[in-house]
Amino acid sequence: MTYTSSLPTPTQQDKPQVAPAKVLQKVISEQRSGRITITDSRDPSISWRVYLGGGQMHFAESTMGHAERLPYVLKKQLPDFNLSEPLPNNTSEYSYLCKYWQANNLPLNFFRKLLAILTQEALMQFLALPQGYLEFEPNVGLDPLLLSAPFRQLVLPVRDQINQWAQLQAVIGSPFQKPHLEDPDQFLKLAWKENGQGRHLQNIVNLLEQDLCFYELATQADLDVLTLVTDLAPMVQAGAISLNPYRVIEEQVRPVVACVDDSQTIQQFVKLSLEAEGFEVLQLMDPKQALTVLIEQQPNVILMDIEMPKMDGYELCRMVRQVDMLKEIPVVMLTGREGLIDRMRARMSGCTAYLTKPFNPQELLALVQKLSAEGAAVSQM
Structure with missing residues (x-):
């Protein structure tokens, strides 16, 4: 039996705590492929993610x-480039940017430059972290894959900035932290004490009352964020400025989608399509043992292949509908069969919807979001 997430999602403290730079170097040297996520152990509301494969950064x-x-x-x-659409926080940067690139027909070379710039800036923060909670997901990649560059090519131009961020970690751990003005008089006194620093720091006094992170402060004040953090570090040490976390973490339960399919390719496709959009994917590859896990987990939506060894999707769906705890959960049949009889058999077995292979990520996501929302609405009635 092969499946993941059959137990409750572990807390950050249950994950190994590592030095991000060492982990990244090890994965690159071993030419492993996958996704590394590092959560800041001092502020669990902040985390960074790296995609890589075959020794290359993606x-x-x-x-x-x-x-x-x-x-x-x-x-x-890229001051001449402006995103014309609002940027949601509940999706991945890569997913959002790829949709923007395709919708606006941006030149591929320009778009790759944009991806490289964003990767370099994220790597500065990733590599400067002294410790973090590690999650490594092998073979999780990007689709489409548009950037593949050597690690050294991306890191060498920003090596000095990485070292500067690393030196600041003991005082200010991340540009996502939110500085708050505690003592205005002491702040101004310290600002003017540094030769020539007081004027531009005086201009951000009002901004320090607005619950902005360092990225937002730097954007509004038109300053380099590393310069701003370096200038404010003495004020933090002296107590003139306090630091708040990026956000207060509340326990969030991600909707769970169970995928019952013996194809590793389909499992990977579903995982990539849904996890970036906030779903947890429960991978079940043995249909005969899937029912036990489904009862244990009670997912929000069940995706089910029809053609599987040992037990087909029709039979498994009928068994699901006979279990009180599962009978109201939406079931989507995934199949290459398009015939009317096959659709009728699926409906008679109790499935909610029918998705014909091959299907695209947007089609799958839209259906899962719809069914998940409908299920949540029913459960609240």
């Missing part, structure tokens, strides 16, 4: 705070 991003980070990076590095 992309790096924050897992949150896109509406704060991307405007800063774009204004600093």
Whole structure:
């Protein structure tokens, strides 16, 4: 039996705590492929993610705070380029940017440059972290894959900035932290004490009252975020400025989608399509043992292949509908069969919807979001 997430999602403290730079170097040297996520052990509301494979870097991003980070990076590095659409925080940067690239027919070379710039900025923060909680997901990749660059090529141009961020870690751990003015008089006194620093720091006094992170402060004040953090570090040490976390973490339960399919390719496709959009994917590859796990987990939506060894999807769906705890859960049949008789058999077995292979990620996501929302609405009635 092969499946993942059959137990409750572990807390950050249950994950190994590592030095991010060492982990990244090890994965690259072993030419492993996958996705590394590092959560800041001092502020679990902040985490960074790196995609890589075959010794090459594919992309790096924050897992949150896109509406704060991307405007800063774009204004600093590509001032003539503006995102014309609002940037949601509940999706991945890569997914959002790829949709934007396709919708606006951006030149591929320009778009790759944009991805490289964002990757470099994220790597500065990833590599500067002294410790973090590790999650490594082998063979999780990007679709489409548009950037593949040597690690050294991306890191060498920003090596000095990485070292500076690393030196600041003991005082200010992340540009996502939110500085708050505690003592205005002491702040101004310290600002003017540094030769020539007081004037531009005096201009951000009002901004320090607005619950902004360092990225937002730098964007609004038109400053380099590393310069701003370096200038404010003495004020933090002296107590003139306090630091708040990026956000207060509340326990969030991600909707769970169970995928019952003996194809590793389909499992990977479903995982990539749904996890970036906030779903947890429960992978079940043995249909005969899937029912036990489904009862244990009670997912929000069940995706089920029809053609599987040992037990086909029709039979499994009928068994699901006979279990009180599962009978109201939406079941989507995944199949290459398009015939009317096959659809009728699926309906008679109790399935909710029918998705014909091959299907695209947007089609799958839209259906799962619809069924998940409908199920949540029914459960609240």
